[in-house]
Amino acid sequence: MSNSTRKIxxxxxxxxxKNWLNELSLNIKSINSDSIHLNCKxxxxxxxxxxxxxxxxxxxxxxxxxxxxxxxxxxxxxxxxGIQTFLKLKEEADNYAEESATISEREQxxxxxxxxxxxxxxxxxxxxxxxxxILGDVNPxxxxxxxxxxxxxxxxxxxxxxxxxxxxxxxxTALQLRPVQLRISDKIARGPSEKPDEGFAEEAKIEKGIxxxxxxxxx
Amino acid sequence: MKSxxxxxxxxxxxxxxxxxxxxxxxxxxxxxxxxxxxxxxxxDADFGLRNLDLLLGxxxxxxxxxxxxxxxxxxxxxxLVKHKQEPNLSxxxxxxxxxxxxxxxxxxxRIVEMLSNEFEYVLIDCxxxxxxxxKNAVAASKEAIIVTNPEISAVRDADRVIGLLNSNxxxxxxxxxxxxxxxxxxxxxxxxxEDVTDILALPLLGLVLEDEQVIVSTNRGEPLTLIxxxxxxxxxxxxxxxxxxxxxxxxxxxxxxxxxxxxxxxRLMQTKIF
Numbered sequence: 001m002s003n004s005t006r007k008i009x010x011x012x013x014x015x016x017x018k019n020w021l022n023e024l025s026l027n028i029k030s031i032n033s034d035s036i037h038l039n040c041k042x043x044x045x046x047x048x049x050x051x052x053x054x055x056x057x058x059x060x061x062x063x064x065x066x067x068x069x070x071x072x073x074x075x076x077x078x079x080x081x082g083i084q085t086f087l088k089l090k091e092e093a094d095n096y097a098e099e100s101a102t103i104s105e106r107e108q109x110x111x112x113x114x115x116x117x118x119x120x121x122x123x124x125x126x127x128x129x130x131x132x133x134i135l136g137d138v139n140p141x142x143x144x145x146x147x148x149x150x151x152x153x154x155x156x157x158x159x160x161x162x163x164x165x166x167x168x169x170x171x172x173t174a175l176q177l178r179p180v181q182l183r184i185s186d187k188i189a190r191g192p193s194e195k196p197d198e199g200f201a202e203e204a205k206i207e208k209g210i211x212x213x214x215x216x217x218x219x
Numbered sequence: 220m221k222s223x224x225x226x227x228x229x230x231x232x233x234x235x236x237x238x239x240x241x242x243x244x245x246x247x248x249x250x251x252x253x254x255x256x257x258x259x260x261x262x263d264a265d266f267g268l269r270n271l272d273l274l275l276g277x278x279x280x281x282x283x284x285x286x287x288x289x290x291x292x293x294x295x296x297x298x299l300v301k302h303k304q305e306p307n308l309s310x311x312x313x314x315x316x317x318x319x320x321x322x323x324x325x326x327x328x329r330i331v332e333m334l335s336n337e338f339e340y341v342l343i344d345c346x347x348x349x350x351x352x353x354k355n356a357v358a359a360s361k362e363a364i365i366v367t368n369p370e371i372s373a374v375r376d377a378d379r380v381i382g383l384l385n386s387n388x389x390x391x392x393x394x395x396x397x398x399x400x401x402x403x404x405x406x407x408x409x410x411x412x413e414d415v416t417d418i419l420a421l422p423l424l425g426l427v428l429e430d431e432q433v434i435v436s437t438n439r440g441e442p443l444t445l446i447x448x449x450x451x452x453x454x455x456x457x458x459x460x461x462x463x464x465x466x467x468x469x470x471x472x473x474x475x476x477x478x479x480x481x482x483x484x485x486r487l488m489q490t491k492i493f
Contacts, residue, residue: 119420121382122375139418141375157418 024053028060035063045074050081072115072133076153079135087117087135120144120158127164140180149173159183168206173216177202187211227335230342230463231360231389235376237347239368240397243433243442244456245344246274250444251460252340253307260299260338262330263313264356265346266322272312275302276440286314288333289326295333304445309338319351324358331359349383357384363392364424369399369410374418381419393424395459400429401473412473425459426471427452451476 020043036057045053050067057064066084069075075085114128115135122141126132131148142158144150149171150162156174161183163170168185179191182204189204189211201216232245242265249261262285263271272278283298288311299309311334334341343360346352363384367377377394384392396415403409416423430452436443443453444460458468 121385122378124382137420139378141378 021052024056028056028062031060031062034061035065037066037068038064039068040071040074042070043074044071045069045077047077047080050074050077050083054081054083072113075115075117076133076135079153085117085135087115114146119154122158129165138174138179146170162204171203171205173201173203175201177204177213182211182213184211227338228340228463229331229335229359229361230340231345231356231363231384232342232366233345233353233356233363233380233384234347234366234373235349235380236367236373239366239373240427240433241347241366242271242274242344243437244364244366244395244397244427244459245271245342246442247444247453247456248460248463249275249308249340249342250302250305250442251457252342252463253302253305254444255460255464256307257339257464258307258309258337259340259342260309260311260334261342261344262311262334264327264343264352266313266318266352267316267346269313271344272300272310273440274437274442275308275310277302277310277312278440281312284312284314285330286318288330289314289322295337322351322355324355327355327359349380353380353383357387357389360389363389364395365392365419365421366395366397367415367419368397369404369412369415371410374410374415378419381421392421394419394421395424395427397427398429399426399473401476404473423470424462425455426473427455427459428471428473428476 038053054064064083066086067074067078068086068088069078070088072087075087078085113131113133115133116126117135119136120126120134120138120142122139125143125145126134127145129147131151132144132146133151133153134144135153137154138144138152138156138158138160140157143161144152144156144158145161145164147165148163148167150160150173152160152172152174154174155176156172156179158179159181160172160174160179162172163185166185168187170184172179172182172184177192178195181191182189184204184206187206187210192213202213203216204211204213206212232241232248234241245261249259252259261271261275263269265271272281277300280300283293285298287293288295288298295311299311302308302310311330331341331343343356345356365377365381365384367373381392384390394416396412399412400409404411412423412426428451430443430450432443432448432450433452436446436448443450444456455471458471461468
């Protein structure tokens with residue numbers, strides 16, 4: 001069946017560094033399909049990694065259809081390259097795979113960041129106790145509230161509240177920061193009236209007691 | 220309750236905000252689809268403020284309503300009002316406003332299921348707002364058309380409704396941008412098509428140009444598409460119906476609308492000199 005799409009899975013754990021590359025190049029020859037859904041589990045892949053994987057597949061004339069992962073960063077990287085992505089929640093993934101992480105480790109990963117895929121539309125409110133990463137836009141009329149940082153892989157056009165429990169170091173980051181209102185800890189600011197330059201991610205944080213917007217730094 | 224298994228297309232026409240043209244679109248789309256040969260039912264789900272019957276000019280022919288059908292006081296075919304000039308189109312009128320007190324999503328599903336057995340298209344005219352009436356209508360629908368105007372409040376409400384439809388598993392959802400004024404869009408006094416689709420992120424099923432003839436036809440109870448009008452809005456409605464049936468018709472370009480010689484002549488003929 002040359003037209004069939006099959007799923008292959010990368011089952012290497014994160015600690016083995018770039019070992020997944022070897023496994024992939026070994027497995028790639030045995031794929032007799034012209035398109036593929038890739039499951040990367042908890043593997044943390046950068047844009048560079050995914051580009052490389054894509055080129056490997058292309059060499060074999062295989063079309064990379066989608067990427068499935070439990071790792072938020074892999075999902076973001078893949079989305080940035082325009083590949084369809086599916087985020088699997090950790091618990092969900094555990095049902096069909098043995099994870100090497102201990103329970104306490106897993107708890108840690110879970111509590112660090114909350115991941116939301118999809119656009120928040122008018123009237124929708126997303127409230128989490130920790131950091132939140134949104135893959136999609138926050139439309140006017142929608143509200144994101146987080147105990148920690150708010151990161152938006154998309155446009156922020158609604159209201160965002162970071163550090164709701166008083167964390168004044170919390171930041172709000174978005175690819176396009178055009179909010180109605182920004183709130184960090186107990187500070188409130190109106191969104192900028194002029195449109196920001198497109199194509200530069202920006203972040204808002206508290207400096208000297210007021211909320212300022214600056215180009216986002218990579219760290 | 221078993222789900223509808225036939226391949227009838229049950230389409231909810233909704234907007235969130237009132238007065239953007241849900242009912243007008245339902246009436247015109249119903250007539251268009253029917254005149255293209257598809258047996259079509261239009262269901263007025265706006266029990267509180269019903270007026271789909273007015274727009275279709277069928278008010279005086281209503282005997283039974285959805286209410287009597289549900290109470291099993293009459294058969295479905297007794298309640299359906301067939302349009303005289305367009306026999307492929309039937310209207311199931313809304314009952315009296317007090318129905319809202321007891322109507323459940325299951326009742327709506329039952330009605331739609333009955334209609335699905337006999338029609339190819341079931342268009343549901345959804346009430347404005349996102350309260351019970353809306354929820355009932357959503358429960359019975361498979362796909363949806365969102366109607367919005369190029370103004371900020373209508374777009375905001377549409378966005379809210381899309382979120383609710385998404386969480387209810389209604390798809391596909393398509394967009395109709397109503398009351399487009401090419402001149403105002405050109406001078407950027409009105410939200411542009413891109414502004415709207417940018418926020419709502421939905422496929423555009425069609426544009427409907429602002430047209431005074433719509434008001435005239437509404438007051439007469441004769442949908443524009445019924446009388447074979449060639450007015451701008453009528454053409455838009457008929458294009459939307461064709462696209463719904465799977466034909467590929469390019470979207471009109473608002474910036475070119477009304478500048479051609481034919482349009483100018485038509486406008487001249489419609490202008491009352493005396």
